[in-house]
Amino acid sequence: GQSLEQPSEVTAVEGAIVQINCTYQTSGFYGLSWYQQHDGGAPTFLSYNGLDGLEETGRFSSFLSRSDSYGYLLLQELQMKDSASYFCAVRDLGNQGGKLIFGQGTELSVKP
């Protein structure tokens, strides 16, 4: 089957670094994406990893290891505004290009 596993919640303090892991099981693979969603808001795209390695975008970095079916999102210099839910997603290859499957989300709480 197709599934993604990520922790349900993570707590960290302002200024710290936090890593949110995501493991996936799919019938095919076409890259790992990360999205952020604040309460009451829509998900917003953060990053995409199509190949193994680290992608960095400002305070956020994302890593992928296809051999381990594993990726993570790294948030540095945490700020209160980073409190949100974070979703990993994979495009599972199917008959016509694959549907996007989301993990259940990790709720990040940043404390002062």
Next chain:
Amino acid sequence: KAGVTQTPRYLIKTRGQQVTLSCSPISGHRSVSWYQQTPGQGLQFLFEYFSETQRNKGNFPGRFSGRQFSNSRSEMNVSTLELGDSALYLCASSSNGHEQYFGPGTRLTVT
């Protein structure tokens, strides 16, 4: 560029009714996807359209349908509404399939 827009933003319907939700993608984006979000089930993929053709479909009953027009605008329809259909329905557009840009969603309440 203007973002993804969805109408209506809020909707209250009764069981058995049907509903049509609308989505206008970012200009130039030909792919439009629909998702259902509920507290218990998270973000569930409904379907994806590309150039007026349904490219992928999630595991939802046939009461859920959609279409895409030549201008890439998309609609989804839910017939014979059930209480369990209460959810936030999100539309997303993409130019490359990897980056999904979401609209604000339509909050549907079925009573």
